Amino acid sequence: MSNQNLYVNNRYFPYGYAVHIAYYSAIFLVTLLFVGKIDFSAIGLKLGSSWKKYLLLGLAFGLLFYAIKTNVIQGVFSRSYYLPLELHIPAYILLGLLIGLAEESAFRGFILESFIENYKPLIAVLVSSLLFGIYHVNFFDLNFSWWTYYVLQAFTGGLIMSVLYLKTGRNLIAPIAYHSTNIIIGQLIPWSTQVNGEYLLAVQSLINLALLSILVFLPISRINIKFTED
Numbered sequence: 757m758s759n760q761n762l763y764v765n766n767r768y769f770p771y772g773y774a775v776h777i778a779y780y781s782a783i784f785l786v787t788l789l790f791v792g793k794i795d796f797s798a799i800g801l802k803l804g805s806s807w808k809k810y811l812l813l814g815l816a817f818g819l820l821f822y823a824i825k826t827n828v829i830q831g832v833f834s835r836s837y838y839l840p841l842e843l844h845i846p847a848y849i850l851l852g853l854l855i856g857l858a859e860e861s862a863f864r865g866f867i868l869e870s871f872i873e874n875y876k877p878l879i880a881v882l883v884s885s886l887l888f889g890i891y892h893v894n895f896f897d898l899n900f901s902w903w904t905y906y907v908l909q910a911f912t913g914g915l916i917m918s919v920l921y922l923k924t925g926r927n928l929i930a931p932i933a934y935h936s937t938n939i940i941i942g943q944l945i946p947w948s949t950q951v952n953g954e955y956l957l958a959v960q961s962l963i964n965l966a967l968l969s970i971l972v973f974l975p976i977s978r979i980n981i982k983f984t985e986d
Contacts, residue, residue, distance in 0.1 A: 769839060769847075776851060780858040787862045799865030800921065800928035810924045813976075814933025817916070817967055821934075822941045824963050829956060835946040848943040856936030860928050863888045863914065864921040877922065885914030905957035912964035913938075916971060923976045 791798050837844050863884055871880035889911035893903050917931035924930045949956050 773847065773851070777854065780851075780854045783858040783862055784854075787858070787866050790866055799861045800869065800926055801861070801865070802925075802927045802929070804925075804927070806924070807927070807929050810927055810929040811933050813924065814920060814930035814935075815937050817920070817971065818934045818937025818941065821938060821963060821967060822945070824966070825960065826945075826947055828963070829949055829959055830951050831947050831949040833945075833947050835948040837946070845944060849940055852936045852940035852943065853932075855939055856932040856934075859888075860917060860921075860931045860935055863891075864917055864931050865928050868918055868921065869926065881915065881918040881922070885911050885918055888914035902954060905954045905961070909957040909961045909964070912961045912968065916964055916968050919968065919971050923971070923974070 787799060788794055796802075839847065867887060868880055868884040871884055874880075875883070889907035889909075892906055892910045913935075917934055920930040920934055921928065951959075
């Protein structure tokens with residue numbers, strides 16, 4: 757959905773924004789159709805006793821990602837906004853939450869969960885994350901070099917959200933919090949990079965791997981799936 761003229765800054769609102777809202781709403785509804793019932797717990801949205809801790813976990817990793825990104829990548833805090841802030845802020849909070857809900861429901865709550873039932877957890881995580889990476893490719897703009905980096909960045913991000921999902925009792929709260937935080941902070945903080953896109957994606961992939969290494973060894977009591985055979 758990226759790199760199309762519909763979504764350039766000076767024409768994104770209202771048409772591109774409306775298309776995105778409709779698109780991600782459709783993803784969420786289609787996921788529920790595949791599940792076969794309107795049951796949020798069936799796709800991992802569980803408000804148990806630990807949901808606040810999971811929310812804080814996802815939020816903390818999302819903020820850590822952005823903090824590292826702004827410190828290791830050359831950029832400036834001088835970006836301007838197309839909309840007034842009183843519209844820009846709620847618009848992107850809504851969109852960020854919707855993207856996190858829709859994509860995490862589809863790729864972690866449904867696809868990863870389905871793979872876990874049939875394959876080893878490590879295989880399930882790798883394959884579902886790869887599908888998440890491929891999903892981000894714009895097949896109308898096949899720049900091989902660019903999309904290779906983009907898939908790698910989305911794949912490594914998918915690994916983080918998959919591990920968050922598994923380490924919090926197969927609950928979507930932490931992955932949604934992490935995913936949405938990345939989108940919302942990226943749109944609300946007036947920071948813009950001064951490097952080319954491929955370099956940016958490569959560094960973000962390395963940051964993802966660094967965060968993943970921390971997350972894998974983080975002692976969280978609700979782990980109920982190991983990444984090895986029983």
